[in-house]
Amino acid sequence: MTDWTDWPFFDDEHRALEGEVRDWAQKNLSHAHGSDVDAECRTIVVMLGRAGFLEHTVAHNGDLPDVRRLAIIRAALAYQAGLADFSFAMQGLGSGAISLFGGDEIKKIWLPRVGKGEAIAAFALTEPDTGSDVAAISTTGTRDTDGYVINGAKSFISNGTIADVVTLFARTGSPEDGARGLSAFVLPVSTPGLTVSRRINTIAPHPLAELSLENVRVSDGCRLGEEGDGFKIAMQTLNLFRVTVGAAALGFARRALDEALAFSRERNLGGAPLADHPVTQARLADMATSLDASALLIARAAYEQDMRPGEDHRREAAMAKLHATEEAQSIIDAAVQLHGGRGVEVGSKVEELYREIRALRIYEGASEVQRQVIGKTLVKEGR
Template sequence: MTDWLDWPFFEDEQRRLARELGEWSGQNLVHSHGKDVDAECRTIVVMLGRNDFLEHCVARGGQRPSVRNLAVARATLAYQSGLADFTFAMQGLGSGAISLFGTAQQREAWLPRVGRGQAIAAFALTEPDTGSDAARIATSAVREGDEWVLNGEKSFISNGTIADVLTIFARTGSAEEGARGLSAFVLPMATPGIEIAERIETIAPHPLARLKLDNVRLPASALLGEEGRGFAIAMQTLNLFRVTVGAAALGFARRALDEAIAFTKGRPLGDAMLADHPVTQARLAEMALSVDGSALLIARAAYEQDKAPEADHRRAAAMAKLHATEEAQKVIDAAVQLHGGLGVTKGSKVEELYREIRALRIYEGASEVQRQIIGKDLVK
């Protein structure tokens, strides 16, 4: 699955990362989704940290994370384990705003620990009544002397049950100010007043939670970036990692295609194998076309973000995420169909992929939001 790395968008650094991480994940990652997903995620974070792979998630030497490295790592991990991809991605997204906007003190306090797998990070933006419309956030942060006091709820927070630190977004201005009234904070989970109000179960088990904040007090130094710039911080962080969601989908799709090829080549049909049937070959061709189309869009978007980080790459990133996640859903569905009854049997790889892919079309900007981003950019 490394043939896309031969394209001119990538350099030796990404090829080496793919080779090393591919070998390591093949030897160390097993079928995920056991009985204790929290413990499994903690174990994977520690393993990734000990082998220096999480260093790609955080700013190093004052440099922002490489989007190409993140994309290659996520595609490689997703090919092997959806849960491993999840843990890697959340270390990046959860600490991304600190990498981009944190003070020297904030970066020194958290980024080395996140990069070594010694602290688990989370990104707390979504609320029970706000999903894609983040400007309507209701969680409040009120300044009292040298402290901020936070009250409210956050929902569907990845790593919410196991996180050590949150990048959390709250309203410091009035509701009428909308997006201009939001600010970002660095919130250690050990802070008094935070409650895991609900564990959220999904079709692909992950450590998701609804969090309740009751008079959570933070020092003034917990403010991340400038007051009132929270929405911009959230959007820039999401833009940095959006392409990598498509890369994870690419990893899932490539695995589904490989599983389908292997299965059909070994499945008897009449006097030949299922793979010898023209209908099967046509289906596999369509799957391969989707996979390579996604890979091209991801490679372009990641390359552009690395080479010109200050430019506006929202349209390319939105195209990469939209195409890769939507097409991966189709590729995996086709793989399930080719497997027949075995494709929907619990425990099979394609059944696992079928459950894993669905959320990627929703989180970090649903497909409908990506279409709006692309359309607005085209007509502005």
């Protein structure tokens, strides 16, 4: 199959990075999750830090992370192990708002540690009663003499059970202010009053949690940007990393196609390899075509973000995430179908991929939200 880094969206530095990550992943990562997901994630973060890959997730000297590098790394890690992709991605998302909006002091405290794998980051936006409707956040940040007192709850927080630092969003204005009443804060998870109230178990094991905040006191220095900037900070952080969700889906889908190809060559049906049957070849052709289409959308979106950083690339990013995640689900489902009974056997690679891919169509903006983003920009341009 075509190596997507050979396309003109990438340069020699990106191609070298892809080879480095791919080789490292093959040597160091197992596709199977261990019995202790939290411990495994901590170990992977340390390994990624020592390998130097986490340095790509944080800002250096005021420069934003290179989205093409992030996409390349996520695709290569996801191909080998979903938990490794998760661990890498959350270091970027969890610290992304610090890279984009943090003052010198906050950056100095957290970004070097996150980039070395010495601190694990989390991004606390979602709440038990709010998903995609960020403007409806009810966690409150009430003004105090020397800062804020935060009360509320956050849910489905990736790295919630293992994080050292969290970027958290709270309402500092009135409910009537909607999105304009939100602010962003960075605080250590050891801050008194911040606790893990519930572990959330999902079909693909990850360290997800619900967080409780009871009279959590933070200083003005913990706030990112100005009061009321929270919605803008959340959206810009998500926009920076949205394309890379599609890249992770691409990695899962590539692995599924490779597993399907290998199985169809080895499995005999009617005295001939399954791969020799026209029906199988047609299915493999559809999988490969969808895969390349996703790769092109991701490469274009990442290139646009890197080369034109001040412009609005929401539509390109939404298209990349939408197409890559939806098509990866179809590709993996087709791989499971080709494997027959073995495809649903717990422990098989395609069964693992089937569980891993599902969440990508939901988090960081569900597919329905991406369609709204695309549609709104088309209507706006039409006017």
